[in-house]
Amino acid sequence: MFYKPCLGKRIAITLQILFMEIQEIVSKQKEFFKTQQTKNIRFRKMYLEKLRDLIVENENLLYEAIDKDFGKSKFDTFTTEISFILNDIKYYLKNLSSFSKPKKVSTNLVNQFGKSRIHSEPLGNILVIGAWNYPYQLSLSPIIAALAAGNCCILKPSEIAENTMKIMVKIINENFPPEYLYAYEGGIDETTELLKLKFNKIFFTGSTKVGKIVYKAAAENLTPVTLELGGKSPAIITKEANLEVAAKRIIWGKFINAGQTCVAPDYLLIEESVQEQFLEMLRKYIQEFRYEQNSDHYTRIINQKNFERLIKLINKDKIYFGGDFNAENLYIEPTVLANINWNDEVMQEEIFGPILPVISFTNFNITLNEILEYEKPLAAYLFTNNSEEKDNFTQKLSFGGGCINDVMMHLGNENLPFGGVGNSGIGNYHGRFGFETFSHQKAILERATWGEPNIKYPPYSEKKLSWIKRFM
The missing domain is CATH 3.40.309.10 (Aldehyde Dehydrogenase; Chain A, domain 2)
Known part of the structure; x- marks a missing residue:
């Protein structure tokens, strides 16, 4: 008669311990991000290459795991999952340097003499919640884009495809520093606790029903989200x-x-x-x-x-x-x-x-x-x-x-x-769009310190207003 209450208590204690552990890892990721190391292009490329090599080295294990989950063939797994991941890495290795350069834009007349640029900067620590139907692609492709953009990441693969979740957790956690990239194993309870933490961005792939839950949880911390949902196509x-x-x-x-x-x-x-x-x-x-x-x-x-x-x-x-x-x-x-x-x-x-x-x-x-x-x-x-x-x-x-x-x-x-759009999702990714999804576009205007006109400074006059109307 005491079995069920005791079991429930043990589960609650286990969850509490796991939550404390993930809290600590998220905290370490925030601190590591502050060191500025992830902004280094060479650093980003090094770990993208490492992930690529690990995927290739463990390809047969990835095939075995997904076959256990729902009988997916090697051919389909490679063409719809592994090839996407490898191509994503190849794409970012090729384009990362150009994406990261400040983008020059024109400067309007009011801000002459000046230079205007847009700087892409990483958001910080990212939570990616993957889906079970294409468990490798829909977990790792967003992670690749987030790392390419210079972020630290927590991956929560779907527990529904249990074997693929376990192999991704093993590959990532045995080969990457947790303060940079960590895969979190668990189900609904663990994900619920994870969503209570503050991230700089949450990326979710799944059903519209669960997407609403993620969106609501993110709103508590004003965390921006990308939701990749579905609908009747x-x-x-x-x-x-x-x-x-x-x-x-x-x-x-x-x-x-x-x-x-x-x-x-x-x-x-x-x-x-x-x-x-x-x-x-x-x-x-x-x-x-x-x-x-x-x-x-x-x-x-x-x-x-x-x-x-x-x-x-x-x-x-x-x-x-x-x-x-x-x-x-x-x-x-x-x-x-x-x-x-x-x-x-x-x-x-x-x-x-x-x-x-x-x-x-x-x-x-x-x-x-x-x-x-x-x-x-x-x-x-x-x-x-x-x-x-x-x-x-x-x-x-x-x-x-x-x-x-x-x-x-x-x-x-x-x-x-x-x-998606509307009920089928918020935001997008793939290619440059993925890089931008996990980046902040920071505007910088640099003004010259000479040739300063007095027209914008008080005291004002009708004459100044007349000139302002011409300029603006």
Whole structure:
């Protein structure tokens, strides 16, 4: 009868000890940042190179860990995670020096004779909270940008992908000084305690629901945040599209990682006149790509909770293709649902799984207006060769980012910002945008000490006002 209270007390004491430890590390990071060492370009590059080398050296361990978590293949892990991380490091090593130089800007007439510059300075100590669906990329890519910008960092990987969390914690904490970079292991309770501490920036990737909790906690300390969230990302296919290409690219983008991708096409809007033809093409490519139970290139659902949530979204009466599942190995067959309308249950939340609802339409512009009735998605996609449709899609819809005649590939261009808008996120990163996300743009005006006009100093007169109006 005393077991549960004693257990609860022990858990509370353990949490308190862990919290004290992370408090101390955050405090040490603040002190280390004050030494100015992280602002040194050579210092930043040295540790970016170190992280790169560690990723390469431990590549097989990273593959093993993610396979244990949800059966992700080496091919998919490299192409969607490891390659992104290595390319990020390569990009910053190449561009870090130029990004860090003060940027000259023009000086207006009022401030002559003077020079104006913008200095990018690191914010300080950063908290990055990663996501489970691409655990390496969505944890380490923000960390790389933050370190490149000259910050100290705490990484909190997602505990849902437990094995990848543990390998990242091991690699980081065994090879980096904790006052510079530290990975914190734990779940909801540990993250809740972590959010009570004051950081100079919090970067979170995950659901909108949890994003609101992070945002609220950050507000207590006036901590700026970047929130990379999600939403129901549409893919529109018109009769003007190359249907074969559209079907192939949509099937790849939807079912990679078993649909557990924040920018995957969440649902399809297909022009009615080509719907049957296109549905058959979807069936063709699902079968051709062989997303079978024992396939080494088709990922499992991450856990039982998400598996059960997804199964409830499959309306058996509207299955066009697929629908099979196996609870024992958390497998859900790629499933296409036809004759869907906006009120169906599957349309009420982000799916985040291998279920693809299809809605038909007859009027392209009316369909755009219907999308506008919902929250702004993280991504949107259009397949068409019609210039007017492309323009209307780009100008009318608001979304984080997207593609015309492809899906998800905008993520692979470091010259494009990645981030949401409205309910799908705040702020962005990738490439230069990541560097700027973790930097403060400090304005400096340097004035000459000669040629000082008296016009701005009292006593004032109508004549002075007349001249001021000309200058300003």
